[in-house]
Amino acid sequence: MSYTPPSVEIDTIVAAACLLAAISLLLLWRHHRQRRELATLHRMLSHEREQRTLADQALADTRKQVHHLSTSQQSLRDAERRRIARDLHDDLGQQLLALSMDTRALAGRHPDLSGPLTQFDQRIELAGRSMRSIVRDLQVEALESGLQGAVQQQVEQFSRLSGIPCRLDAEPAAFLNGPGNGVERVVYRVLQESLSNIVRHAQASEVCVGICRQQHSLSLTVRDNGVGLPQPPAARGSGLRGIAQRVAEAGGRFDIASSPGFGTALTMSFPIQ
Template sequence: MHITPTAILALLWMLLIGWGFYALLQRHLRLDDQLSDKEAQLSIERHARDVAELALANTHLSLCQMTKQQETIRESERQRISRDIHDDLGQNLLALKIDLQLLHVSTTGAHPLITQKVDCMIGNLDNTIKSLRAIIYDLRPVVLEAGFQSAMEWQLSEFTRMHGIRHAFTADPTALDAPPDAERDAMLYRIVQEALSNVARHAHATEVNVKLHRFGDMLTLRVEDNGVGMVAAGNGRGCGLPGMRERVRAIGGCFAIDSLPGNGTMLSVSIPLTVAIAAH
């Protein structure tokens, strides 16, 4: 049988086309295998990410609970110390003042120098009792029982009385109408207390403005002074603020300090009300 060149060429073309289809099929099968491997790897990575996100959420929840527990313990310890100071040291100072007053009465007219010295001792004792009461109020701000607004107004008025720095306090009605939360109010009170202490020690300011706003479910507190700024005041300013920053962040809040030399300092704290309420 004679095979023509045309037939041979056609056969070669058929073999070439068949080999091409075979190669394409093999490549398609390899791509399918690779796609299956990628999908399996992607599924593993998704599962790992879900596990990591769940672990992160649980860690954040644990951190919030630990922060809340630490703050509760800290406030309880402050109250215990304030009661001990009031019941022990306070009563002893009061008894000493009564004794000095009796001594003053018994020496009046008979011993002028002794009377003068006793008067001086009574004056020093009165100043000591006032300082002691201020410490007790700092440890246990009973004014918070009258509401956050009253506590802030009292704290600022005492700050102005003691340091001669003018103050202003403004609050949105919606912020004051926020659901009551003793721990949140105590935290904000402590933050303002620390900020005012820093202003008195470092800022060389003449005025402090405290503002309370509510934006949706966020409660924002700002403390702003017209002092020299943190950079000019030195790096030692605000030693108690880092711990507060961590406590605010632990409950999903934001803590920021904005300061420039000669332009004062603004401390801003934003706390989600929903988180604060849910934490109970």
């Protein structure tokens, strides 16, 4: 049996203890470093969350300001429309009426000119009808009875004048308390322009108007079974650009779904209070 001196055993024990101590210190240092890194990462994440919250709040404030400005501009435009409509009705309307009366009086004094003067008077009457139609389009008197009545009237008028069946799908709850924020005017004008576009371009035999209300939004969908929109999108007319502009000014969203030969669906969503 070999003999190990006590000093060697002591040295081995001390070396092992030193190694364990070094390993413990190393593990403690790594743990401390990881905690510092985690704390730094947590501070960075907290800072990022704060910055994101501030950015979201700034974006929300900007949207409110844009919407308020758009509402003010819409009110100014509506006031200008009413002024123009009033001037057309009072001034041009009176001039056309006087011209018609003079024409009839002239035809009575000159029976040999009654034929041409009658045709001239008929053209004056057509001009008066066109003027009255323009006045109706400029005014928003239909909204005095509420959005529901205005939309129903617009749908019925479209069917009567165009001969194209038009169905309104909307629950009464969609109109309760009114959308507010001037959205009624925008919805009415957008519907008016959408139906006019169908008459001019769609060659449709059926139209459906849908209105749906959620907690913070009001959606309007105008769908037809016509020829669809031309491709590429750049070929689309000014009517759709006007609709898109109105929707954007109201802080809304405008989507188009269309394929040549398969009709078109316009969907507009407006924020409401």
